């Protein structure tokens with residue numbers, strides 16, 4: 001496309017065409033064409049508002065609506081010639097509309113600027129994609145609940161410092177992940193509210209002299225309200241920063257989750273098995289079954305953090321109102337959406353198919369004196385101050401280490417050597433089952449509590465987006 005064609009849209013005050021490299025350098029159509037459905041949606045609403053206030057005839061409005069609908073069909077079919085000379089998605093569509101329907105097409109931009117147009121498009125894009133991310137999150141949460149229910153009494157070691165600490169139930173561990181995702185969903189829900197505000201009508205920066213009806217436009221587009229300040233509405237992208245921040249926290253959670261899956265599928269742990277469909281082999285080592293999906297999700301976390309930094313930096317020194325810098329918001333936004341959606345999708349498909357190797361988990365929980373705290377607690381029950389009980393159990397653990405036995409394998413006589421208060425019922429609390437069942441309070445690891453937590457969580461998901 002020649003620069004003559006470009007001049008049709010904003011070239012009136014120029015005497016020379018744009019340098020070819022500058023034209024390509026400043027263009028965004030290569031990536032913002034992804035906004036086409038939202039651009040058409042926004043333009044159709046704008047045309048209806050123009051008709052509503054008498055700035056377009058009914059026939060002109062109808063021509064615009066039909067023209068834009070046909071253009072979107074062409075785009076969806078891949079039958080649209082995008083032109084870099086026309087710079088961005090907005091001017092490509094508008095130019096095509098005028099080609100198609102003539103003079104009515106030239107009236108569409110009345111009372112509007114690309115500045116409020118693009119800000120509206122991105123908010124429409126974000127609104128739709130926040131809903132998709134929320135749906136994938138919910139699917140993953142549902143899968144976690146299924147697995148947690150199955151494993152409400154599966155015993156595994158709980159860790160601190162990656163050292164065996166106390167036995168927990170696998171269901172309880174899974175519900176920890178569920179809780180993280182619940183907060184992630186809340187953050188998205190909150191960010192969706194601030195996203196759903198309509199910039200349209202702010203025009204370039206100062207608003208418009210035409211008697212447009214912004215409430216009507218907001219209603220047509222499903223926005224909660226028109227924006228309060230035109231300068232702010234065309235320039236800020238804080239809603240996108242908020243989304244990338246929420247997405248970064250989701251990825252951070254998925255990355256922690258991934259790290260545990262990678263550890264647990266290793267031969268050294270062997271706590272879980274991933275379905276073959278989520279693993280890949282090695283081209284040289286025939287025995288390998290690598291946990292590629294969690295590794296990749298862990299790796300992808302970095303790019304989402306990067307996009308958050310890009311957007312924060314993009315905004316940090318911009319004076320009011322719109323600046324071309326803002327064109328750089330699209331790629332980080334799109335890639336964040338794609339990355340977080342893909343990662344959640346992979347996890348939502350994978351998690352319900354995880355198999356727990358219960359025997360390996362149980363055996364690992366038996367190591368590392370994981371019931372030492374239970375022994376101390378039982379001594380406290382016999383009137384011994386906790387600090388003294390801690391000391392007594394420390395000595396028992398030392399004997400266990402020296403003789404390579406677990407606490408439950410020491411004899412009653414040996415234990416009584418550390419404290420005469422110890423009686424035969426001590427062996428009840430030294431078992432893994434006794435240890436987990438004893439933690440029977442809200443937020444505790446007892447199988448009964450996990451069952452209850454799953455039930456409560458299931459109810460909390462009902463009706464959620």
Ligand code: ARG
Nearest residue numbers: 028088114115118324326327
């Ligand atoms: N492609 C531009 C963007 O993404 C659209 C707005 C252009 N506005 C302007 N005044 N040059 O931000």
